[in-house]
Amino acid sequence: MERLIVKDLTLEIKDRVLLNHLNFELEAHESLGIVGESGSGKTLFSRLLIGRKPQGADIQGELTYRDWDILKLKEKDWQEIRGRKIAYIAQNPHGLFNEMQTIESHGLEVLTSLLKITKDQARDQFVQAMEDFNLENSRDLLKKYPFQLSGGMLQRVMLAMMMELNPYMVIADEPTSALDSWNAENVADLLRICKSKGTQLLVITHDYRLLKGLVDRIVILKKGDLIESGPLEEVLKNPKSEYGKALLAPRTYKRYRDIPEKRDYGFKD
Numbered sequence: 697m698e699r700l701i702v703k704d705l706t707l708e709i710k711d712r713v714l715l716n717h718l719n720f721e722l723e724a725h726e727s728l729g730i731v732g733e734s735g736s737g738k739t740l741f742s743r744l745l746i747g748r749k750p751q752g753a754d755i756q757g758e759l760t761y762r763d764w765d766i767l768k769l770k771e772k773d774w775q776e777i778r779g780r781k782i783a784y785i786a787q788n789p790h791g792l793f794n795e796m797q798t799i800e801s802h803g804l805e806v807l808t809s810l811l812k813i814t815k816d817q818a819r820d821q822f823v824q825a826m827e828d829f830n831l832e833n834s835r836d837l838l839k840k841y842p843f844q845l846s847g848g849m850l851q852r853v854m855l856a857m858m859m860e861l862n863p864y865m866v867i868a869d870e871p872t873s874a875l876d877s878w879n880a881e882n883v884a885d886l887l888r889i890c891k892s893k894g895t896q897l898l899v900i901t902h903d904y905r906l907l908k909g910l911v912d913r914i915v916i917l918k919k920g921d922l923i924e925s926g927p928l929e930e931v932l933k934n935p936k937s938e939y940g941k942a943l944l945a946p947r948t949y950k951r952y953r954d955i956p957e958k959r960d961y962g963f964k965d
């Protein structure tokens with residue numbers, strides 16, 4: 697069984713219910729978007745999938761992924777799964793790299809140790825993977841240090857390295873929240889590449905627009921409650937709840953020319 701099954705999942709900390717009887721399922725070939733305003737429990741839920749339970753949490757119910765009873769796995773099991781089978785994309789990739797180590801040294805270290813291949817094989821694979829993620833002159837990049845690359849480039853390098861491990865799932869938590877729209881589109885492209893390689897995506901966002909073309913299903917959370925869930929297109933077209941309607945309403949921005957030319961700011965001439 698390769699599905700993700702969430703059955704009656706409840707998480708409480710000090711009598712505060714932060715996830716409230718969640719129920720949904722996801723097939724192995726499907727990708728999921730989780731949407732909700734700040735504090736709805738999106739991050740709490742997704743971190744359970746990499747074995748990060750918050751301290752003092754009382755967790756009830758079932759969380760199963762590909763035959764792993766996620767809530768019962770030991771730290772020893774997580775060493776095999778976290779980053780390798782279920783990967784988590786960090787918002788700030790600089791934090792994941794040692795600034796004193798070249799890109800090549802990072803890549804070779806990860807790929808030779810985890811894939812049990814030679815350094816030459818690892819280098820060729822890594823260069824090819826970086827090219828798949830549209831990094832030009834990737835052989836030259838090998839000699840660079842992380843601080844010499846932009847956050848966007850480093851994110852591509854990280855994903856290239858990660859995807860060589862062939863993870864079942866990539867979790868992207870607010871992957872574009874700190875980015876301008878051009879870079880946000882870039883990240884969406886990267887996630888599309890991951891998906892085209894057969895990896896399941898779990899994308900967490902405030903902004904449902906990121907999900908179009910990326911995920912098959914959507915779950916809407918509000919303060920720990922599952923408000924609605926279903927196929928993305930269906931929910932986008934016809935949200936059933938008032939909360940869903942408000943969250944998924946097309947955003948309109950005031951155009952510059954709609955702003956009155958002269959405003960009265962109350963200053964005296």
Ligand SMILES: Nc1ncnc2c1ncn2[C@@H]1O[C@H](COP(=O)(O)OP(=O)(O)OP(=O)(O)O)[C@@H](O)[C@H]1O
Nearest residue numbers: 709714732733734735736737738739740741750751
């Ligand atoms: N370790 C913790 N101890 C106590 N409360 C926590 C802990 N982690 C999260 N919470 C609370 O759980 C709720 C959900 O948090 P979570 O980070 O999952 O929200 P989110 O939907 O990801 O929000 P955002 O979009 O702002 O990241 C919040 O009210 C938060 O304060």
